[in-house]
Amino acid sequence: MKLSHFNFDLPEELLAEHPAEHRDESRLMVLDRANQTIEHKMFKDVIDYFDEGDVMILNNTKVFPARLYGNKEKTGARIEVFLLRELNQDQRLWDVLVDPARKIRIGNKLYFGDDETLVAEVIDNTTSRGRTLRFLYDGSYNDFRNKLTELGETPLPKYIKREVEPEDEERYQTIYAAKEGAVAAPTAGLHFSKHLLKRLEIKGVERAEVTLHVGLGTFNPVEVEDLSKHKMDSEEIEIKQAAADIINNGIANKKRICAVGTTSMRTIESSVSSSGTLNPYTGWTNKFIFPPYDFSIANCMITNFHTPKSTLLMMISAFAGHDFMKEAYAEAIKEKYKFYSYGDAMLII
Known part of the structure; x- marks a missing residue:
């Protein structure tokens, strides 16, 4: 068909x-x-x-709460990061989608949270919107995953135009x-x-x-x-x-x-x-x-x-x-x- x-x-x-x-x-x-x-x-x-x-x-x-919002170093531009797949637990490597993608290049750093304790470095381009990030975090792996959960939000489909609500x-x-x-x-x-x-x-x-x-x-x-x-x-x-x-x-x-x-x-x-x-x-x-x-x-x-x-x-x-x-x-x-x-x-x- x-x-x-x-x-x-x-x-x-x-x-x-x-x-x-x-x-x-x-x-x-x-x-x-x-x-x-x-x-x-x-x-x-x-x-x-x-x-x-x-x-x-x-x-x-x-x-998992896969949608994060970070700020690009120097410019402070707000960037959406959608976590797709963990590639390496020890190195904290993730495949992600970024939006807007045109602003994100290899070597850029993104800062997450008000205290900016979670930082990610772009180490590869995978597709037009795809990137590989290495998260830089001093705590244990469990603390790192807890931080992702704390900063992430429920990844509602894009067709839902409203803001994420507590019930989601x-x-x-x-x-x-x-x-x-x-x-x-x-x-x-x-x-x-x-x-x-x-x-x-x-x-x-x-x-x-x-x-x-x-x-x-x-x-x-x-x-x-x-x-x-x-x-x-x-x-x-x-x-x-x-x-x-x-x-x-x-x-x-x-x-x-x-x-x-x-x-x-x-x-x-x-x-x-x-x-x-x-x-x-x-x-x-x-x-x-x-x-x-x-x-x-x-x-x-x-x-x-x-x-x-x-x-x-x-x-x-x-x-x-x-x-x-x-x-x-x-x-x-x-x-x-x-x-x-x-x-x-x-x-x-």
């Missing part, structure tokens, strides 16, 4: 600027692939579609987030409340946690019409043996296996055995899923509503069927569902 097949007109007012008042009270569109039907529910109704022994696969990555620190994080490393939230999981997870547990729904540390590459625009020529950035993933066992037991018992979010789906589809089961794995994935594609593990999916021409939309179109997804998105726009990170959810069964 071509890039143009995934374009549509999305009214700007449907981009969600704030989360729902309560996590599990966002709206839920339910797509039944077998019957080609669409239902409108609340997210907490998702429990009605699962039975004992079914499996939910959750991405337990944790967002909690709401732009799943309640089961455990392993720090993501620069963006696995947003399908934002809809789960503690109460809903407990109800699912009582009902006997199994929970398998995997990890994919979401990078900004997930949201990079596709710039080629021929999708086979698009390259995804690599992201770090982990599937432990215990999670693989839960999922494989569900497959063996012909249960509903639900990937919560595109990140969970990419993770499990990156480590499939020749017999169609899930292998444990720790490493990296740059898997790009677009139609046509045969999924091996999950037979159910929870996801948010995605933006035009995004790789996320391409994946769910592969899962639900492209024509059915076009119909569902037209319905979502008509019914004023909210899109993107803080938006509403879709269950595909």
Whole structure:
């Protein structure tokens, strides 16, 4: 399929600027692939579609406060620094994005915080906006990471034009987030409340946690019409043996296996055995899923509503069927569902 097949007109007012008042009270569109039907529910109704022994696969990555603001030496110019990936813990090297990039060259120093106790030196140019920074800090590594957390802010997506608010620190994080490393939230999981997870547990729904540390590459625009020529950035993933066992037991018992979010789906589809089961794995994935594609593990999916021409939309179109997804998105726009990170959810069964 071509890039143009995934374009549509999305009214700007449907981009969600704030989360729902309560996590599990966002709206839920339910797509039944077998019957080609669409239902409108609340997210907490998702429990009605699962039975004992079914499996939910959750991405337990944790967002760190990746957006910093510093001042350039001499000029004092304000520079945004977006932390992407730690390259070397001992040397405190990080890949970052800087804005405005034209002002930042190798050898420049940036000062952070009112007391300027955190300093970074630019040691390499990686892309037009990308730089490698070496942070200069006298304290221990733990003190250094605490300083980054203290100075950083929740990295809300750029489409959200408002200032970061105190509630964002909690709401732009799943309640089961455990392993720090993501620069963006696995947003399908934002809809789960503690109460809903407990109800699912009582009902006997199994929970398998995997990890994919979401990078900004997930949201990079596709710039080629021929999708086979698009390259995804690599992201770090982990599937432990215990999670693989839960999922494989569900497959063996012909249960509903639900990937919560595109990140969970990419993770499990990156480590499939020749017999169609899930292998444990720790490493990296740059898997790009677009139609046509045969999924091996999950037979159910929870996801948010995605933006035009995004790789996320391409994946769910592969899962639900492209024509059915076009119909569902037209319905979502008509019914004023909210899109993107803080938006509403879709269950595909």
